[in-house]
Amino acid sequence: MVILSKKQEQVAEKSLWLPQLERDGCGVGFVVSIKGIKTHKILCEARTMLERMAHRGACACDNDSGDGAGVLTAIPDLLYRKSVRKQDEIELPPPGQYATGILFLHEDSYKQAKEAFGDLARACHVRVISWRKLDTNRSSLGEEAMKTEPLIRQVSNCSYNLHNIDHLPIHFIC
Structure with missing residues (x-):
């Protein structure tokens, strides 16, 4: 049940707004090195920050299924290589x-998604280098998360023209 103010009720009646679909979006944090130095300490501090944001209620009723919050890092080149x-x-x-x-896909439509991704990559003049199946550990998943666990794949790609990489970031956003 969603409790609305009088004004919100009036807006809901006269618009396409569906109050029951509203979700709070609080809690964003950044831990960075402004000099671009990569350190394990930054990752540890980012993890601590995530742990301290538990008050957001970012978990399902089973308390073991999260909301997908995580840490964004630079590409760990040596590991990927x-x-x-x-x-x-x-x-x-x-x-x-x-x-x-990293792509989160439905197992039933994996082939179609992979094909569509390849089509989009070609349209953007980007070559798909590899599709990797990632090792996962299901033992840490909550009951709710396990019901909808996606197929997780890592895709790596590059520009067709590695001699002119000025356009590269645009292609990868494509």
């Missing part, structure tokens, strides 16, 4: 000349 080499037996381009992303 080693993993892609091991699984796909290929070498990634030099750091800064490739991008990577």
Whole structure:
């Protein structure tokens, strides 16, 4: 049940606004090195920050399923390079000349999603280098999260023209 003020009730009656779909969005924090120095300390502080944001209620009723909050970092090049080499037996381009992303997909539509991603990449003049299946640990999932656990894949891609990388960030946003 959603409790509304008189004004909110009036707005809801005369618009497409659905108050029952409203969600609070509080709690954003940043832990950075303004000099761009990568340290384990930054990750530890970011984790502490996440732990201290538990008051947001960012968990399901089982208290073990989270809201997806996490930490954004630069690409851990050595880790990715080693993993892609091991699984796909290929070498990634030099750091800064490739991008990577984590995709959360539905198992039933994985093939269609992979094909659509490839089509979009080609349209943006980006070459898909690899699709990696990631190791996961289901033992930490809550009951609610387990019901909707997605298929998780990591995609790495690069520009077709590595000699002119000025346009690279635009392609990866595409």
